[in-house]
Amino acid sequence: MNTTASHTVVSAAALALALGAALAISSAPLTAQAADSEKCFGVALQGKNDCAAGPGTTCAGTSKIDYQGNAWKLVPKGTCEQTASPTSPTGFGQLEAFEEVKNS
Amino acid sequence: MMIASPIHVTNSAPARLPELPCQAGIGLKSQHYQQILETDPAVGFFEVHAENYLVAGGPFHHYLGLIRERYPLSIHGVGLSIGGQQALDREHLERLATLLERYQPQAFSEHLAWSSHGEVFLNDLLPLAYDAATLTRVCEHVDQVQSRLQRQLLLENPATYVEFASSSMDEATFIGEVVRRTGCGLLLDVNNAYVSSVNHHWDVQAYLRALPLHAVGEIHLAGFAEDRDAAGERLLIDNHGAPVDAAVWQLYAEVLQLIGATPTLLERDNAIPPLQVWLEEAQHAQTLLEGARATRPQALA
Amino acid sequence: MNSQAEFVAALLDPERDCPADLKTWNGSDPAARFAVYRNNVLSSLIDALAASFPVVQQLVGETFFRAMAAVYVRHSPPRTRILADYGADFPAFIQGFAPAASLPYLADVARLELLRIRAYHAADAAPLDADALATALAAPERLASLLLRLQPALGLLDSAFAVVSLWAAHQGALTLAEVDLDQAQCALVLRNGLEVEVLGIRSGDAVLIQALLQGRPLGAATQLALACDPAFDLGACLAHLLRAGAITHCAYDTQRPLP
Numbered sequence: 062m063n064t065t066a067s068h069t070v071v072s073a074a075a076l077a078l079a080l081g082a083a084l085a086i087s088s089a090p091l092t093a094q095a096a097d098s099e100k101c102f103g104v105a106l107q108g109k110n111d112c113a114a115g116p117g118t119t120c121a122g123t124s125k126i127d128y129q130g131n132a133w134k135l136v137p138k139g140t141c142e143q144t145a146s147p148t149s150p151t152g153f154g155q156l157e158a159f160e161e162v163k164n165s
Numbered sequence: 166m167m168i169a170s171p172i173h174v175t176n177s178a179p180a181r182l183p184e185l186p187c188q189a190g191i192g193l194k195s196q197h198y199q200q201i202l203e204t205d206p207a208v209g210f211f212e213v214h215a216e217n218y219l220v221a222g223g224p225f226h227h228y229l230g231l232i233r234e235r236y237p238l239s240i241h242g243v244g245l246s247i248g249g250q251q252a253l254d255r256e257h258l259e260r261l262a263t264l265l266e267r268y269q270p271q272a273f274s275e276h277l278a279w280s281s282h283g284e285v286f287l288n289d290l291l292p293l294a295y296d297a298a299t300l301t302r303v304c305e306h307v308d309q310v311q312s313r314l315q316r317q318l319l320l321e322n323p324a325t326y327v328e329f330a331s332s333s334m335d336e337a338t339f340i341g342e343v344v345r346r347t348g349c350g351l352l353l354d355v356n357n358a359y360v361s362s363v364n365h366h367w368d369v370q371a372y373l374r375a376l377p378l379h380a381v382g383e384i385h386l387a388g389f390a391e392d393r394d395a396a397g398e399r400l401l402i403d404n405h406g407a408p409v410d411a412a413v414w415q416l417y418a419e420v421l422q423l424i425g426a427t428p429t430l431l432e433r434d435n436a437i438p439p440l441q442v443w444l445e446e447a448q449h450a451q452t453l454l455e456g457a458r459a460t461r462p463q464a465l466a
Numbered sequence: 467m468n469s470q471a472e473f474v475a476a477l478l479d480p481e482r483d484c485p486a487d488l489k490t491w492n493g494s495d496p497a498a499r500f501a502v503y504r505n506n507v508l509s510s511l512i513d514a515l516a517a518s519f520p521v522v523q524q525l526v527g528e529t530f531f532r533a534m535a536a537v538y539v540r541h542s543p544p545r546t547r548i549l550a551d552y553g554a555d556f557p558a559f560i561q562g563f564a565p566a567a568s569l570p571y572l573a574d575v576a577r578l579e580l581l582r583i584r585a586y587h588a589a590d591a592a593p594l595d596a597d598a599l600a601t602a603l604a605a606p607e608r609l610a611s612l613l614l615r616l617q618p619a620l621g622l623l624d625s626a627f628a629v630v631s632l633w634a635a636h637q638g639a640l641t642l643a644e645v646d647l648d649q650a651q652c653a654l655v656l657r658n659g660l661e662v663e664v665l666g667i668r669s670g671d672a673v674l675i676q677a678l679l680q681g682r683p684l685g686a687a688t689q690l691a692l693a694c695d696p697a698f699d700l701g702a703c704l705a706h707l708l709r710a711g712a713i714t715h716c717a718y719d720t721q722r723p724l725p
Binding site: 216217219220221222223224225226227244249250254257279280281282283284285286287288289291292294326327328329330331364365366392394395396398400402 | 473497545
């Protein structure tokens with residue numbers, strides 16, 4: 062993009078060029094050029110479950126029992142173990158056991 | 166239907182009465198939106214929880230709007246906290262009014278329970294002591310709801326796990342008084358009646374017959390889970406996560422004998438089955454409905 | 467304390483006695499029955515969080531997630547009757563939750579998932595008619611003062627971690643081993659029709675969008691973006707926003723405010 066050197070004030074011509082390009086790209090069917098711009102911008106992902114709606118209300122009880130106590134001792138044991146962990150000396154998600162914590 | 170109750174002590178008769186078809190309906194869940202629109206299943210109506218649709222926009226409203234064009238709708242509230250010791254949340258009532266205005270449902274129902282206290286919403290239907298103070302409060306709240314919404318509220322009998330030492334009347338008497346004083350209707354949850362009767366060792370037949378059956382505007386059927394109390398006695402959990410139990414089907418058939426065909430919802434909130442399975446369960450209710458008297462004798466003026 | 471206040475206090479604190487007024491037909495301990503209500507409240511609210519934060523749950527596993535969520539539910543039960551709005555401060559809670567400290571990216575993953583839920587239920591807004599921008603293009607000298615309003619569903623997240631890649635890996639778009647956690651990423655969440663999209667965007671794009679959200683005109687917003695990212699491409703950025711229907715109104719600075 063063209064800008065003036067000193068204050069990086071964006072010129073009207075540069076804005077017009079960009080907006081013109083944006084209108085052309087967005088109104089055209091997906092072309093190679095458009096695909097490039099998508100790639101440059103990022104990849105759009107819609108989520109595995111595309112009607113993921115989050116929580117729904119219920120007017121029912123449950124028979125699934127959740128642990129009711131306050132004190133617990135757990136470590137994360139999920140897909141985090143497959144990620145390269147920035148904090149782990151091994152470079153992978155090795156998780157230390159935590160001391161039993163009391164959360165009131 | 167006509168409300169046989171002669172006395173409205175505190176309120177005029179609600180402006181609009183429920184008008185669901187006397188058929189079987191099912192709950193509407195987001196995972197079934199597209200399949201319903203693609204296959205147009207034969208079902209009498211759909212029911213949604215009001216609070217799931219108190220969002221600004223997006224797919225929920227998009228799909229509910231499309232489905233409402235094709236099917237009758239029942240809106241079932243779970244968050245009004247009609248039994249709460251505090252005043253009704255006016256803002257919540259206003260949001261419900263807007264929702265009902267938008268979708269023009271054939272029925273609106275809520276629970277004889279409470280779910281909020283202070284600012285906290287507990288997302289469960291909590292039990293009430295059946296005493297004079299509670300009765301006055303519940304009637305005031307029902308009046309307030311019916312006045313604002315300009316329609317008859319169907320109040321659902323609860324499933325409960327405890328009773329209160331301070332209760333001065335039984336549940337059926339309490340519900341009968343609320344119906345008599347406010348002119349509201351009854352959403353008769355047959356599963357709840359069974360669950361509570363087992364949990365509290367009530368005679369379910371006597372309980373049902375003591376209810377204001379003339380005021381039933383809708384029936385709910387659902388499944389329960391089974392647990393044990395501290396003495397090892399059966400404790401049923403109204404979990405809406407299983408097919409309707411054989412004992413509840415039997416009670417349902419008896420209720421239809423008593424009151425004739427009545428709009429009936431098959432409720433599921435946990436372990437939502439494939440649409441086809443749910444529809445088959447509704448079809449069973451539909452068959453029973455078609456075998457029942459079309460006219461509800463108690464509803465005749 | 468009225469009786470419902472006592473009931474609520476006992477519901478949320480398992481170490482409190484159950485309310486005194488309870489009775490059972492067979493004289494059995496009412497605490498066992500009251501536990502059903504305790505469990506209904508806790509489990510249903512944990513379920514609500516699990517539905518809103520599925521990738522957080524996958525990262526830490528169900529057992530850890532439910533235990534962590536239980537602590538949150540007790541500290542921060544819903545102040546809303548609309549569960550879609552519950553959990554707004556769950557990401558901040560995770561950030562301060564010591565047992566999850568080994569996963570410093572976890573709170574940002576939660577923030578991304580929160581943006582998705584918000585986008586899903588946000589108010590509908592019709593995309594700006596392309597003619598309106600074509601008209602604006604006919605007066606290039608005024609473009610710098612053009613204000614663009616973006617859809618209510620749109621959300622931005624600027625993370626020190628590779629949150630978009632982490633999230634994408636849980637959608638099957640890439641493998642976890644490919645994710646470089648320490649790579650800072652910006653996420654753009656928007657709703658394209660009925661679909662919520664998550665995009666990894668360049669920092670310049672994020673600066674431009676943030677500036678537009680703050681009501682800055684196009685010229686000033688572009689300047690800020692270029693100052694942050696010299697390779698910023700305004701045309702590509704606007705093209706994507708337009709294609710997703712994310713621009714809903716335009717007006718000139720002098721005509722403030724936007725409709």
